[in-house]
Amino acid sequence: MESAHTTGRTDRQIPDQPARSHSHSSTGDLTHGRLVPTMLRFSIPYLIACFLQSCYELADLLIVGRFNGADSVTAVSTGSQMTHLVTLTIVGLTTGTTVTISHAIGARQPEKAQRQIGQSIRLFAAVALAATIILTACTDLLLRLLSTPAEAFSQAHDYVLICFLGIPFIVAYNVISAIFRGFGDSKHPMYFVALAGLLNVGLDLAFIGGAHMQAAGAALATVISQAFSMLAALIYLRFADTGIRIRRTDLAYDWAGTRQIMTIGVPIALQELCIQISFLVITAIANGRGLDIAAAVGIVEKIISFLFLVPSAMLSTVSVVAGQNAGAGLHDRSKTALRYGIIMCVTYGTLVCIASQVWGADAVRVFSPGNETVVTYGAQYFSGYSIDCILAGVHFCFSGFFSAYGKSLYTFAHNIASVLLVRVPGAYVASLLWPDNLFPMGCAAPLGSLLSILICSALYYLRFSKRHPAAIVDVK
16 A cells, blocks of 8 residues: 655645546545535435444344344344444445545546455455354354343344355445445445335334244344345446446456555454454343343444444545545545534534433333333433443544545554453443443443544544644555
8 A cells, every 4th residue: 555745735636647537427526515515415325324224123123022022132132233243344344445446536546446346346255255154153152152141042043143144245235335435426325225124124024023933034034135235236336337347357366456455444344343342242241130131231232323323424424535535635625524524423422412311211112112121221221321422423533534544553443442441341340330220331332432532632633633744645
Protein backbone atom coordinates (compact mmCIF):
# COMPACT_ATOMS: atom_id res chain seq x y z
CA MET A 1 0.00 0.00 0.00
CA GLU A 2 1.72 3.12 -1.19
CA SER A 3 1.66 6.33 0.81
CA ALA A 4 2.29 9.83 -0.47
CA HIS A 5 2.65 12.91 1.68
CA THR A 6 0.43 15.78 0.79
CA THR A 7 3.10 18.48 1.22
CA GLY A 8 0.59 20.93 2.56
CA ARG A 9 -2.01 20.75 -0.22
CA THR A 10 -4.79 19.31 1.86
CA ASP A 11 -7.85 20.43 -0.08
CA ARG A 12 -7.02 20.56 -3.77
CA GLN A 13 -7.41 18.09 -6.60
CA ILE A 14 -4.18 16.32 -7.49
CA PRO A 15 -3.25 18.02 -10.76
CA ASP A 16 -2.02 14.99 -12.68
CA GLN A 17 -5.10 12.88 -12.07
CA PRO A 18 -6.68 11.52 -15.21
CA ALA A 19 -10.11 12.80 -16.02
CA ARG A 20 -13.07 10.58 -15.37
CA SER A 21 -13.34 8.35 -18.37
CA HIS A 22 -16.76 6.99 -17.77
CA SER A 23 -20.00 7.68 -16.05
CA HIS A 24 -22.49 5.16 -14.81
CA SER A 25 -25.50 4.96 -12.64
CA SER A 26 -23.97 2.93 -9.83
CA THR A 27 -21.04 5.18 -9.11
CA GLY A 28 -21.69 8.09 -6.77
CA ASP A 29 -19.12 10.90 -6.79
CA LEU A 30 -18.77 11.98 -3.17
CA THR A 31 -15.95 14.45 -3.77
CA HIS A 32 -18.16 17.40 -4.74
CA GLY A 33 -21.22 19.21 -3.41
CA ARG A 34 -22.39 20.14 0.05
CA LEU A 35 -21.20 17.54 2.54
CA VAL A 36 -24.24 17.11 4.77
CA PRO A 37 -26.69 16.37 1.91
CA THR A 38 -24.04 14.15 0.30
CA MET A 39 -23.57 12.17 3.52
CA LEU A 40 -27.30 11.85 4.07
CA ARG A 41 -27.88 10.62 0.52
CA PHE A 42 -25.40 7.84 1.16
CA SER A 43 -26.18 7.07 4.81
CA ILE A 44 -29.99 6.94 4.69
CA PRO A 45 -30.27 4.09 2.14
CA TYR A 46 -27.43 2.30 3.93
CA LEU A 47 -29.23 2.77 7.25
CA ILE A 48 -32.46 1.41 5.82
CA ALA A 49 -30.59 -1.60 4.42
CA CYS A 50 -28.99 -2.25 7.83
CA PHE A 51 -32.36 -1.84 9.52
CA LEU A 52 -33.99 -4.37 7.22
CA GLN A 53 -31.08 -6.79 7.59
CA SER A 54 -31.36 -6.53 11.38
CA CYS A 55 -35.04 -7.32 11.03
CA TYR A 56 -33.97 -10.89 10.27
CA GLU A 57 -32.87 -11.42 13.85
CA LEU A 58 -35.42 -9.09 15.45
CA ALA A 59 -38.26 -10.79 13.59
CA ASP A 60 -36.90 -14.18 14.64
CA LEU A 61 -36.79 -13.12 18.29
CA LEU A 62 -40.17 -11.39 18.23
CA ILE A 63 -42.06 -14.19 16.49
CA VAL A 64 -40.35 -16.92 18.53
CA GLY A 65 -41.30 -15.03 21.71
CA ARG A 66 -44.92 -14.84 20.58
CA PHE A 67 -45.28 -18.56 19.83
CA ASN A 68 -42.81 -20.16 22.28
CA GLY A 69 -41.37 -19.82 25.79
CA ALA A 70 -38.17 -18.53 27.37
CA ASP A 71 -36.20 -21.59 26.21
CA SER A 72 -36.79 -20.74 22.55
CA VAL A 73 -36.12 -17.03 23.16
CA THR A 74 -32.82 -17.83 24.86
CA ALA A 75 -31.88 -20.25 22.07
CA VAL A 76 -32.47 -17.64 19.35
CA SER A 77 -30.87 -14.76 21.29
CA THR A 78 -27.77 -16.83 22.11
CA GLY A 79 -27.52 -18.39 18.67
CA SER A 80 -28.11 -15.16 16.79
CA GLN A 81 -25.36 -13.45 18.77
CA MET A 82 -22.99 -16.10 17.49
CA THR A 83 -24.12 -15.70 13.88
CA HIS A 84 -24.07 -11.92 14.31
CA LEU A 85 -20.40 -12.26 15.28
CA VAL A 86 -19.69 -14.05 12.01
CA THR A 87 -21.60 -11.49 9.95
CA LEU A 88 -19.89 -8.47 11.50
CA THR A 89 -16.47 -10.08 11.13
CA ILE A 90 -17.16 -10.60 7.43
CA VAL A 91 -18.46 -7.04 7.09
CA GLY A 92 -15.28 -5.79 8.76
CA LEU A 93 -13.11 -7.75 6.35
CA THR A 94 -15.06 -6.43 3.35
CA THR A 95 -14.26 -2.89 4.50
CA GLY A 96 -10.95 -3.43 2.74
CA THR A 97 -12.88 -3.89 -0.51
CA THR A 98 -15.00 -0.79 0.06
CA VAL A 99 -12.08 1.50 0.94
CA THR A 100 -9.75 0.38 -1.86
CA ILE A 101 -12.53 0.72 -4.44
CA SER A 102 -13.52 4.15 -3.08
CA HIS A 103 -9.90 5.30 -3.36
CA ALA A 104 -9.79 4.11 -6.98
CA ILE A 105 -13.08 5.87 -7.77
CA GLY A 106 -11.89 9.09 -6.12
CA ALA A 107 -8.60 8.92 -8.02
CA ARG A 108 -10.45 8.27 -11.33
CA GLN A 109 -8.87 4.80 -11.77
CA PRO A 110 -11.66 2.44 -12.94
CA GLU A 111 -9.24 -0.31 -13.97
CA LYS A 112 -7.85 -0.45 -10.45
CA ALA A 113 -11.42 -0.72 -9.13
CA GLN A 114 -12.00 -3.70 -11.43
CA ARG A 115 -8.81 -5.39 -10.20
CA GLN A 116 -9.83 -4.91 -6.58
CA ILE A 117 -13.24 -6.45 -7.28
CA GLY A 118 -11.51 -9.46 -8.87
CA GLN A 119 -9.20 -9.91 -5.88
CA SER A 120 -12.16 -9.62 -3.51
CA ILE A 121 -13.97 -12.45 -5.32
CA ARG A 122 -10.93 -14.72 -4.96
CA LEU A 123 -10.26 -13.83 -1.34
CA PHE A 124 -13.80 -14.13 -0.03
CA ALA A 125 -14.57 -17.38 -1.82
CA ALA A 126 -11.78 -18.92 0.27
CA VAL A 127 -13.06 -17.17 3.42
CA ALA A 128 -16.59 -18.51 2.92
CA LEU A 129 -15.42 -22.10 2.44
CA ALA A 130 -13.07 -22.07 5.45
CA ALA A 131 -15.57 -20.38 7.77
CA THR A 132 -18.38 -22.80 6.90
CA ILE A 133 -16.26 -25.91 7.51
CA ILE A 134 -14.67 -24.71 10.74
CA LEU A 135 -17.76 -23.21 12.37
CA THR A 136 -20.15 -26.07 11.59
CA ALA A 137 -17.61 -28.46 13.13
CA CYS A 138 -17.37 -26.32 16.29
CA THR A 139 -21.07 -25.62 16.90
CA ASP A 140 -21.44 -27.70 20.08
CA LEU A 141 -18.14 -26.45 21.52
CA LEU A 142 -19.08 -22.80 20.97
CA LEU A 143 -22.48 -23.26 22.63
CA ARG A 144 -20.86 -24.91 25.65
CA LEU A 145 -18.35 -22.08 25.93
CA LEU A 146 -21.31 -19.69 26.10
CA SER A 147 -22.77 -21.61 29.05
CA THR A 148 -25.99 -22.05 27.06
CA PRO A 149 -28.73 -23.13 29.49
CA ALA A 150 -29.57 -26.84 29.22
CA GLU A 151 -33.23 -26.04 28.54
CA ALA A 152 -32.25 -24.08 25.43
CA PHE A 153 -29.21 -26.05 24.22
CA SER A 154 -30.91 -28.31 21.66
CA GLN A 155 -32.79 -25.46 19.98
CA ALA A 156 -29.72 -23.21 20.04
CA HIS A 157 -27.71 -25.98 18.35
CA ASP A 158 -30.28 -26.29 15.55
CA TYR A 159 -30.41 -22.52 15.06
CA VAL A 160 -26.64 -22.02 14.93
CA LEU A 161 -25.91 -25.04 12.72
CA ILE A 162 -28.44 -23.99 10.08
CA CYS A 163 -27.15 -20.41 10.10
CA PHE A 164 -23.52 -21.56 9.80
CA LEU A 165 -24.43 -23.64 6.74
CA GLY A 166 -25.70 -20.41 5.20
CA ILE A 167 -22.37 -18.57 5.61
CA PRO A 168 -21.57 -18.63 1.85
CA PHE A 169 -24.72 -16.55 1.25
CA ILE A 170 -23.75 -14.09 3.99
CA VAL A 171 -20.25 -13.69 2.55
CA ALA A 172 -21.38 -13.29 -1.05
CA TYR A 173 -24.04 -10.71 -0.22
CA ASN A 174 -21.71 -8.60 1.92
CA VAL A 175 -18.93 -8.63 -0.69
CA ILE A 176 -21.36 -7.41 -3.35
CA SER A 177 -22.68 -4.74 -0.97
CA ALA A 178 -19.11 -3.63 -0.20
CA ILE A 179 -18.50 -3.19 -3.93
CA PHE A 180 -21.60 -1.05 -4.30
CA ARG A 181 -20.60 1.10 -1.31
CA GLY A 182 -17.14 1.62 -2.76
CA PHE A 183 -18.86 3.01 -5.84
CA GLY A 184 -20.78 5.40 -3.58
CA ASP A 185 -24.03 3.50 -4.23
CA SER A 186 -25.93 2.53 -1.09
CA LYS A 187 -29.38 2.34 -2.69
CA HIS A 188 -29.29 -0.98 -4.51
CA PRO A 189 -28.25 -3.06 -1.47
CA MET A 190 -31.23 -1.47 0.28
CA TYR A 191 -33.59 -2.72 -2.43
CA PHE A 192 -32.24 -6.26 -2.23
CA VAL A 193 -32.50 -6.42 1.56
CA ALA A 194 -36.02 -4.94 1.50
CA LEU A 195 -37.25 -7.80 -0.66
CA ALA A 196 -35.44 -10.35 1.49
CA GLY A 197 -36.80 -8.80 4.70
CA LEU A 198 -40.38 -9.26 3.57
CA LEU A 199 -39.61 -12.85 2.66
CA ASN A 200 -38.00 -13.46 6.06
CA VAL A 201 -41.03 -12.29 8.03
CA GLY A 202 -43.37 -14.41 5.91
CA LEU A 203 -41.19 -17.49 6.33
CA ASP A 204 -40.87 -16.88 10.09
CA LEU A 205 -44.63 -16.90 10.45
CA ALA A 206 -44.90 -20.02 8.30
CA PHE A 207 -42.10 -22.02 9.92
CA ILE A 208 -42.50 -20.88 13.56
CA GLY A 209 -46.20 -20.11 13.86
CA GLY A 210 -47.51 -22.56 11.26
CA ALA A 211 -45.10 -25.50 11.23
CA HIS A 212 -44.06 -25.11 14.92
CA MET A 213 -40.37 -25.51 14.06
CA GLN A 214 -39.29 -23.24 16.96
CA ALA A 215 -35.70 -21.92 16.72
CA ALA A 216 -34.83 -24.11 13.72
CA GLY A 217 -37.65 -22.47 11.75
CA ALA A 218 -36.26 -19.01 12.54
CA ALA A 219 -32.81 -20.04 11.30
CA LEU A 220 -34.16 -21.62 8.12
CA ALA A 221 -36.18 -18.47 7.33
CA THR A 222 -33.07 -16.34 7.82
CA VAL A 223 -30.85 -18.47 5.57
CA ILE A 224 -33.40 -18.64 2.75
CA SER A 225 -33.85 -14.86 2.93
CA GLN A 226 -30.10 -14.25 2.84
CA ALA A 227 -29.76 -16.53 -0.18
CA PHE A 228 -32.50 -14.57 -1.94
CA SER A 229 -30.82 -11.25 -1.16
CA MET A 230 -27.47 -12.52 -2.44
CA LEU A 231 -29.02 -13.84 -5.65
CA ALA A 232 -30.81 -10.55 -6.37
CA ALA A 233 -27.61 -8.55 -5.82
CA LEU A 234 -25.57 -10.92 -7.99
CA ILE A 235 -28.04 -10.73 -10.88
CA TYR A 236 -28.07 -6.95 -10.77
CA LEU A 237 -24.27 -6.70 -10.62
CA ARG A 238 -24.01 -9.06 -13.60
CA PHE A 239 -26.48 -7.37 -15.94
CA ALA A 240 -26.73 -3.72 -14.86
CA ASP A 241 -24.90 -0.95 -16.71
CA THR A 242 -22.42 -0.16 -13.95
CA GLY A 243 -19.55 0.89 -16.23
CA ILE A 244 -17.39 -1.79 -14.58
CA ARG A 245 -16.68 -5.02 -16.41
CA ILE A 246 -14.67 -7.71 -14.67
CA ARG A 247 -12.18 -9.32 -17.03
CA ARG A 248 -10.53 -12.69 -16.62
CA THR A 249 -7.23 -10.92 -15.95
CA ASP A 250 -8.86 -9.11 -12.99
CA LEU A 251 -9.47 -12.51 -11.37
CA ALA A 252 -5.83 -13.53 -11.72
CA TYR A 253 -4.01 -13.58 -8.40
CA ASP A 254 -2.54 -10.19 -7.52
CA TRP A 255 -0.80 -10.10 -4.14
CA ALA A 256 -0.55 -6.29 -4.12
CA GLY A 257 -4.32 -5.86 -4.53
CA THR A 258 -5.13 -8.62 -2.05
CA ARG A 259 -2.67 -7.15 0.45
CA GLN A 260 -4.39 -3.75 0.24
CA ILE A 261 -7.77 -5.35 0.99
CA MET A 262 -6.36 -7.35 3.88
CA THR A 263 -4.26 -4.51 5.33
CA ILE A 264 -7.42 -2.46 5.79
CA GLY A 265 -9.95 -5.25 6.34
CA VAL A 266 -8.15 -7.69 8.65
CA PRO A 267 -7.66 -5.28 11.60
CA ILE A 268 -11.33 -4.26 11.36
CA ALA A 269 -12.43 -7.89 11.12
CA LEU A 270 -10.31 -8.79 14.16
CA GLN A 271 -11.75 -5.79 15.98
CA GLU A 272 -15.31 -6.89 15.20
CA LEU A 273 -14.47 -10.45 16.18
CA CYS A 274 -13.05 -9.37 19.54
CA ILE A 275 -15.94 -7.01 20.23
CA GLN A 276 -18.52 -9.67 19.46
CA ILE A 277 -16.60 -12.23 21.51
CA SER A 278 -16.77 -9.78 24.40
CA PHE A 279 -20.56 -9.63 23.94
CA LEU A 280 -20.66 -13.43 23.93
CA VAL A 281 -18.61 -13.49 27.14
CA ILE A 282 -21.13 -11.11 28.67
CA THR A 283 -23.90 -13.40 27.41
CA ALA A 284 -22.13 -16.33 29.07
CA ILE A 285 -21.98 -14.35 32.33
CA ALA A 286 -25.72 -13.67 32.04
CA ASN A 287 -26.50 -17.30 31.09
CA GLY A 288 -24.79 -18.44 34.26
CA ARG A 289 -27.20 -16.35 36.34
CA GLY A 290 -30.38 -18.12 35.29
CA LEU A 291 -32.84 -18.35 32.40
CA ASP A 292 -34.71 -15.08 33.12
CA ILE A 293 -31.54 -12.96 33.26
CA ALA A 294 -30.20 -14.73 30.16
CA ALA A 295 -33.40 -13.92 28.26
CA ALA A 296 -33.39 -10.29 29.49
CA VAL A 297 -29.78 -9.67 28.44
CA GLY A 298 -30.37 -11.39 25.10
CA ILE A 299 -33.40 -9.22 24.34
CA VAL A 300 -31.61 -5.98 25.25
CA GLU A 301 -28.57 -6.93 23.17
CA LYS A 302 -30.87 -7.33 20.17
CA ILE A 303 -32.54 -3.97 20.83
CA ILE A 304 -29.16 -2.26 21.21
CA SER A 305 -27.85 -3.80 17.99
CA PHE A 306 -30.90 -2.31 16.30
CA LEU A 307 -30.35 1.14 17.85
CA PHE A 308 -26.69 1.07 16.83
CA LEU A 309 -27.63 0.91 13.16
CA VAL A 310 -27.37 4.70 12.88
CA PRO A 311 -23.79 4.90 14.23
CA SER A 312 -22.89 1.90 12.06
CA ALA A 313 -24.34 3.60 8.99
CA MET A 314 -22.39 6.74 9.80
CA LEU A 315 -19.17 4.72 10.21
CA SER A 316 -19.61 3.37 6.69
CA THR A 317 -20.58 6.81 5.38
CA VAL A 318 -17.51 8.51 6.85
CA SER A 319 -15.32 5.68 5.57
CA VAL A 320 -16.58 5.90 1.98
CA VAL A 321 -16.81 9.71 1.82
CA ALA A 322 -13.36 10.14 3.37
CA GLY A 323 -12.01 7.33 1.19
CA GLN A 324 -13.11 8.92 -2.07
CA ASN A 325 -11.86 12.32 -0.96
CA ALA A 326 -8.56 10.81 0.18
CA GLY A 327 -8.18 9.34 -3.29
CA ALA A 328 -8.84 12.81 -4.76
CA GLY A 329 -6.46 14.55 -2.33
CA LEU A 330 -9.28 16.51 -0.63
CA HIS A 331 -8.20 15.90 2.94
CA ASP A 332 -9.90 18.89 4.56
CA ARG A 333 -13.19 17.65 3.13
CA SER A 334 -12.51 14.23 4.66
CA LYS A 335 -11.95 15.76 8.09
CA THR A 336 -15.12 17.84 7.77
CA ALA A 337 -17.06 14.65 7.01
CA LEU A 338 -15.72 13.18 10.25
CA ARG A 339 -16.86 16.22 12.22
CA TYR A 340 -20.35 16.20 10.72
CA GLY A 341 -20.67 12.47 11.33
CA ILE A 342 -19.85 12.87 15.03
CA ILE A 343 -22.38 15.71 15.43
CA MET A 344 -25.14 13.65 13.82
CA CYS A 345 -24.35 10.56 15.91
CA VAL A 346 -24.25 12.43 19.23
CA THR A 347 -27.57 14.15 18.47
CA TYR A 348 -29.21 10.84 17.59
CA GLY A 349 -27.68 9.02 20.57
CA THR A 350 -28.91 11.63 23.05
CA LEU A 351 -32.49 11.30 21.82
CA VAL A 352 -32.33 7.50 21.92
CA CYS A 353 -30.84 7.47 25.42
CA ILE A 354 -33.61 9.70 26.77
CA ALA A 355 -36.30 7.58 25.12
CA SER A 356 -34.71 4.39 26.48
CA GLN A 357 -34.83 5.67 30.04
CA VAL A 358 -38.54 6.41 29.69
CA TRP A 359 -39.78 3.45 27.64
CA GLY A 360 -37.11 0.80 28.24
CA ALA A 361 -39.42 -1.63 30.05
CA ASP A 362 -42.08 -1.31 27.34
CA ALA A 363 -39.48 -2.13 24.67
CA VAL A 364 -38.39 -5.29 26.51
CA ARG A 365 -42.03 -6.30 27.14
CA VAL A 366 -42.67 -6.43 23.39
CA PHE A 367 -40.30 -9.41 23.16
CA SER A 368 -41.39 -11.12 26.38
CA PRO A 369 -45.00 -10.07 27.05
CA GLY A 370 -45.79 -12.78 29.59
CA ASN A 371 -42.75 -12.65 31.88
CA GLU A 372 -42.46 -9.55 34.09
CA THR A 373 -39.28 -10.85 35.71
CA VAL A 374 -37.56 -10.75 32.32
CA VAL A 375 -39.02 -7.28 31.73
CA THR A 376 -37.69 -5.95 35.07
CA TYR A 377 -34.18 -7.28 34.53
CA GLY A 378 -34.21 -6.14 30.92
CA ALA A 379 -35.24 -2.60 31.85
CA GLN A 380 -32.37 -2.39 34.35
CA TYR A 381 -29.80 -3.57 31.81
CA PHE A 382 -31.22 -1.35 29.07
CA SER A 383 -31.13 1.73 31.28
CA GLY A 384 -27.36 1.46 31.77
CA TYR A 385 -26.49 0.21 28.30
CA SER A 386 -28.47 2.94 26.48
CA ILE A 387 -25.93 5.58 27.60
CA ASP A 388 -23.60 3.99 25.07
CA CYS A 389 -25.91 5.22 22.29
CA ILE A 390 -24.40 8.69 22.86
CA LEU A 391 -20.76 7.68 23.13
CA ALA A 392 -20.38 4.83 20.66
CA GLY A 393 -21.21 6.97 17.62
CA VAL A 394 -18.17 9.15 18.29
CA HIS A 395 -15.60 6.37 18.08
CA PHE A 396 -17.57 4.73 15.25
CA CYS A 397 -16.98 7.86 13.16
CA PHE A 398 -13.31 7.96 14.10
CA SER A 399 -13.04 4.30 13.05
CA GLY A 400 -14.54 5.07 9.64
CA PHE A 401 -12.12 7.96 9.15
CA PHE A 402 -9.06 5.97 10.21
CA SER A 403 -10.04 3.12 7.88
CA ALA A 404 -10.39 5.52 4.94
CA TYR A 405 -6.73 6.48 5.42
CA GLY A 406 -5.49 2.92 5.78
CA LYS A 407 -5.13 3.26 9.56
CA SER A 408 -7.25 0.25 10.47
CA LEU A 409 -4.79 -0.67 13.19
CA TYR A 410 -5.90 2.47 15.06
CA THR A 411 -9.45 1.18 14.99
CA PHE A 412 -8.32 -2.25 16.16
CA ALA A 413 -6.22 -0.79 18.98
CA HIS A 414 -8.86 1.41 20.60
CA ASN A 415 -11.56 -1.27 20.41
CA ILE A 416 -9.36 -3.99 21.86
CA ALA A 417 -8.29 -1.69 24.69
CA SER A 418 -11.94 -0.93 25.41
CA VAL A 419 -12.95 -4.60 25.41
CA LEU A 420 -10.07 -5.97 27.46
CA LEU A 421 -9.71 -3.13 29.96
CA VAL A 422 -13.31 -2.09 30.56
CA ARG A 423 -16.21 -3.92 28.88
CA VAL A 424 -15.58 -7.54 29.86
CA PRO A 425 -13.99 -6.99 33.29
CA GLY A 426 -16.55 -4.30 34.07
CA ALA A 427 -19.49 -6.58 33.26
CA TYR A 428 -17.99 -9.43 35.28
CA VAL A 429 -17.27 -7.29 38.36
CA ALA A 430 -20.74 -5.74 38.17
CA SER A 431 -22.34 -9.21 38.08
CA LEU A 432 -20.49 -10.09 41.30
CA LEU A 433 -21.09 -6.85 43.19
CA TRP A 434 -24.71 -6.31 42.11
CA PRO A 435 -26.20 -9.80 41.53
CA ASP A 436 -29.81 -8.55 41.72
CA ASN A 437 -29.48 -5.45 39.53
CA LEU A 438 -28.39 -5.42 35.87
CA PHE A 439 -28.00 -1.63 35.60
CA PRO A 440 -24.30 -1.63 36.66
CA MET A 441 -23.58 -4.45 34.22
CA GLY A 442 -25.15 -2.37 31.44
CA CYS A 443 -22.86 0.57 32.27
CA ALA A 444 -19.75 -1.42 31.29
CA ALA A 445 -20.40 -0.68 27.59
CA PRO A 446 -20.52 3.16 27.80
CA LEU A 447 -17.45 3.18 30.04
CA GLY A 448 -15.62 1.18 27.39
CA SER A 449 -16.72 3.62 24.70
CA LEU A 450 -15.43 6.51 26.77
CA LEU A 451 -11.97 4.94 26.78
CA SER A 452 -12.19 4.46 22.99
CA ILE A 453 -13.06 8.14 22.50
CA LEU A 454 -10.04 9.24 24.52
CA ILE A 455 -7.72 7.00 22.51
CA CYS A 456 -9.23 8.07 19.16
CA SER A 457 -8.96 11.75 20.03
CA ALA A 458 -5.29 11.36 20.92
CA LEU A 459 -4.51 9.44 17.72
CA TYR A 460 -6.35 11.99 15.58
CA TYR A 461 -4.51 14.88 17.19
CA LEU A 462 -1.13 13.21 16.75
CA ARG A 463 -1.62 12.05 13.15
CA PHE A 464 -4.26 14.19 11.45
CA SER A 465 -4.37 17.60 13.09
CA LYS A 466 -3.23 20.76 11.30
CA ARG A 467 -0.13 20.70 13.49
CA HIS A 468 0.96 17.57 11.64
CA PRO A 469 -0.25 17.93 8.00
CA ALA A 470 2.51 15.70 6.62
CA ALA A 471 1.11 12.78 8.59
CA ILE A 472 -1.99 12.66 6.37
CA VAL A 473 -1.44 9.98 3.79
CA ASP A 474 -3.17 9.21 0.53
CA VAL A 475 -3.60 5.49 0.00
CA LYS A 476 -3.40 4.65 -3.68
